[in-house]
Amino acid sequence: QVQLQESGPGLVKPSETLSLTCTVSGGSISSYYWSWIRQPPGKGLEWIGYIYYSGSTNYNPSLKSRVTISVDTSKNQFSLKLSSVTAADTAVYYCARVFNFWSGYSSGYYMDVWGKGTTVTVSS
Amino acid sequence: DIQMTQSPSSLSASVGDRVTITCQASQDISNYLNWYQQKPGKAPKLLIYDASNLETGVPSRFSGSGSGTDFTFTISSLQPEDIATYYCQQYDNLPIFTFGPGTKVDIK
Numbered sequence: 001q002v003q004l005q006e007s008g009p010g011l012v013k014p015s016e017t018l019s020l021t022c023t024v025s026g027g028s029i030s031s032y033y034w035s036w037i038r039q040p041p042g043k044g045l046e047w048i049g050y051i052y053y054s055g056s057t058n059y060n061p062s063l064k065s066r067v068t069i070s071v072d073t074s075k076n077q078f079s080l081k082l083s084s085v086t087a088a089d090t091a092v093y094y095c096a097r098v099f100n101f102w103s104g105y106s107s108g109y110y111m112d113v114w115g116k117g118t119t120v121t122v123s124s
Numbered sequence: 125d126i127q128m129t130q131s132p133s134s135l136s137a138s139v140g141d142r143v144t145i146t147c148q149a150s151q152d153i154s155n156y157l158n159w160y161q162q163k164p165g166k167a168p169k170l171l172i173y174d175a176s177n178l179e180t181g182v183p184s185r186f187s188g189s190g191s192g193t194d195f196t197f198t199i200s201s202l203q204p205e206d207i208a209t210y211y212c213q214q215y216d217n218l219p220i221f222t223f224g225p226g227t228k229v230d231i232k
Contacts, residue, residue, distance in 0.1 A: 035221075037168075045160075045168065045211055047221040058218055061125065094167055098219075101174075103155075108174050109219045110158045114167035 002027035004095050004115035012089075012122050018082040022095030022115060029053050029071065033098035034078045035111060036069060038091040046091075050098055051078055085122045092117040126150050128214055128224040136232045143199040145227045147190075147212035155191045158213045161206075162226075168211065172197065199229075207231055 008020035022034065035050035049059035051069040059067045063082070071078040082089060096111040127150040137143050147157065155175035160168040170179045172188035175195060185200045199206055212224040 037223075044226045045162075045213075045223040047213075047223060050221075058220060060220070103174055106154070107217070107219075108156065109215050109221075110170055110173040110179075111160075111168070111213075112170050112179070114169070117167055 002097065002113050004097065004113060006093060006095050006115045006118040008118060008120070010119055010121060012085055012120060013124050014086055014122055015084055018080070018085050018089060018120055018122070020080045020093055020095075020118065020120070022078050022080075024076045024078075024097075029073055029076045029078065033100060033109070034069075034071065035096045035098050036080045037094045037096060037111070038089075039094070039117075040088070040091045048080065048082075048093075087122050090120065090122045092119050126153060126214060126216065126222055128212060128222050130212060130224040130227050132227060133225065134228040134230070136230045137202050138232045139202055139204060141202045143202050143206075143229060145197040145210055145212075145229075147195040147197065147224050149193045149195075149214055152192050153214045153216070156215050156219075157188075157190070157195050158215075159186075159188055159197050160211045160213060161208045162211065163208045171210075202229075202231070204231060 005023045012018045030053045033050045036048040051057045066083045068081040094117045095115045097113040099112045129148045157175045159172035162168040176188045209226045209228045211226045215221045
């Protein structure tokens, strides 16, 4: 079955760029959307953005100016870059697969496979 | 932007109780609504998609209903393993996703 694993530095300095990679195993990255979600300590979930395997993207409007998500199909990986980070970007970052289905009259989406999450702390 | 509210923010119930959580959207989202369970220290887990469809392998005591702006998530008989925070999530046709603020469920 498909598994996701986040990787990247656990500590990032303020004003620098946070970079994370999600490796997909047990299945192909093709034909799906792939998403990043984060959760600050003690708070709720925030959707960051997604990338389709072909490379098209969509981002949370509140983060759009600082976010880039990319995909490497040859490595079965997709990545997140978040620039100009501050302490407010400290969070557990999750990657997830977005399943797209046809409900009979419209497209539906849900996040059906998640990574375990990786903690990123922004501090000098 | 579509805003999501959930109520209550937390609840405490006894084993075997029926538990109901509501999620309200700031505008009509049809049935573009999913429900997730998150246990402490774990990643979220999909329970319900398309407002009322039970994900494969999820116990039948979990259910969802609603459309438009008002949605309900129900645990018909609360079990000790159901201690978690539950999130609704809406999406639009782009899709852009928004999570609700969450409802923390404890055992009384």
